[in-house]
Amino acid sequence: MRPAGAVVDVSNVCWSPRIPPLGRQVPLLSRLEAVRECWVRTYGTAAPLTLIGDRSLQHTLPPGDRHRLHESVRSGELRLVPYADPVLLALARDRGLHVISSDRFVDQRRDHPWIAGAADRFLSWTYDTADDTAGDPAGLRLAPSGIREVPEQDKSRQEEAKELSFAYRINVRDAAHRRVLRSAWRCTTPSCIEAMSSPDRLLTWPRLGGDGAVLCPSCRRPLEDIGPRGVTRVIVVADRAGGEIIRFPISENLALVIGRGRLPYGINLDARGLPFPRARARVSRQHVKLQMSGTARMPRLTAVDLASRNGTAIKRFGMPAERRLTSGEEVVVGDKDELLLGGAVLVRQSGHRFSSGLVLPELDDQGGSVTEGTDS
Numbered sequence: 449m450r451p452a453g454a455v456v457d458v459s460n461v462c463w464s465p466r467i468p469p470l471g472r473q474v475p476l477l478s479r480l481e482a483v484r485e486c487w488v489r490t491y492g493t494a495a496p497l498t499l500i501g502d503r504s505l506q507h508t509l510p511p512g513d514r515h516r517l518h519e520s521v522r523s524g525e526l527r528l529v530p531y532a533d534p535v536l537l538a539l540a541r542d543r544g545l546h547v548i549s550s551d552r553f554v555d556q557r558r559d560h561p562w563i564a565g566a567a568d569r570f571l572s573w574t575y576d577t578a579d580d581t582a583g584d585p586a587g588l589r590l591a592p593s594g595i596r597e598v599p600e601q602d603k604s605r606q607e608e609a610k611e612l613s614f615a616y617r618i619n620v621r622d623a624a625h626r627r628v629l630r631s632a633w634r635c636t637t638p639s640c641i642e643a644m645s646s647p648d649r650l651l652t653w654p655r656l657g658g659d660g661a662v663l664c665p666s667c668r669r670p671l672e673d674i675g676p677r678g679v680t681r682v683i684v685v686a687d688r689a690g691g692e693i694i695r696f697p698i699s700e701n702l703a704l705v706i707g708r709g710r711l712p713y714g715i716n717l718d719a720r721g722l723p724f725p726r727a728r729a730r731v732s733r734q735h736v737k738l739q740m741s742g743t744a745r746m747p748r749l750t751a752v753d754l755a756s757r758n759g760t761a762i763k764r765f766g767m768p769a770e771r772r773l774t775s776g777e778e779v780v781v782g783d784k785d786e787l788l789l790g791g792a793v794l795v796r797q798s799g800h801r802f803s804s805g806l807v808l809p810e811l812d813d814q815g816g817s818v819t820e821g822t823d824s
């Protein structure tokens with residue numbers, strides 16, 4: 449199929465150590481040139497390229513390349529945005545374009561379900577070093593990047609890893625960082641909003657400073673380690689169509705209330721910057737209480753409706769209808785069950801499972817693996 453054109457994931461291309469100079473872990477504009485040349489060689493000039501890059505390139509490119517980057521931006525040839533993935537995928541979707549990137553966009557699949565059915569439009573690159581072309585861009589070939597359907601749990605895991613890295617600077621592949629996730633933390637700064645609403649324990653993940661210091665995401669002061677976090681799951685709050693509003697960890701021995709406004713031990717759905725205001729408006733000030741208990745292998749999440757105005761229902765996995773809870777009724781929420789708040793907001797467990805002393809099972813460096821649903 450002759451492409452109508454392609455959108456280029458500029459940051460991904462510039463950082464690729466599989467484009468000459470091979471193996472070098474620095475971003476370079478010469479790699480973008482090599483890919484453009486390869487595109488023209490393969491498809492000619494009739495199919496145009498749209499260039500989208502992350503704004504961070506302005507700081508990460510070598511000084512010589514930065515000037516050329518600014519020129520390209522000024523001439524309108526290249527667009528820089530804070531986060532390129534959603535922008536370039538929306539363009540590709542709306543205009544039927546190919547995508548040039550080695551990224552398989554696992555964390556974007558929920559917003560872009562069309563990707564799995566459009567594998568032939570996603571191109572990555574190979575570089576042929578067999579002949580004497582090492583260093584010559586003529587050795588570059590574009591080839592399908594290998595897009596496949598992704599299981600729901602993998603999407604969640606990738607989304608979580610991305611959020612931890614983006615918002616909290618925590619790299620789940622780093623053993624020291626994983627130790628940070630396994631501990632519970634407390635902010636002791638008297639004037640901190642986070643400390644005022646939850647003095648015993650930080651309700652979000654901590655944020656890592658450049659020097660590895662463990663900081664409060666609100667006041668950016670060092671946190672106190674209060675010991676192992678214990679059985680932990682990640683809760684996702686979304687609108688009815690699955691558009692994510694917020695996600696947060698829940699650990700044993702600390703009940704959390706989902707509501708609106710600042711509450712002690714509360715997850716505030718009125719916090720600034722959250723999407724889906726119409727759905728959130730259906731949630732009461734104190735709507736539902738969640739609690740984690742059980743063991744690493746048999747965790748147990750329970751929910752109680754707090755006499756909410758618009759009610760809470762539970763949708764059992766595989767059951768056709770939802771059932772409305774009576775006020776004060778406690779229910780166990782299974783791995784794949786969903787709570788429906790005010791008929792508009794979904795609360796579910798993330799597919800990714802945290803447990804005592806274990807974060808991201810497939811990356812665990814201690815050889816321990818807690819597998820789904822087994823108890824042996």
Ligand SMILES: [Zn+2]
Pocket residue numbers: 635636637640641642643664665666667668669
């Ligand atoms: Zn703080």
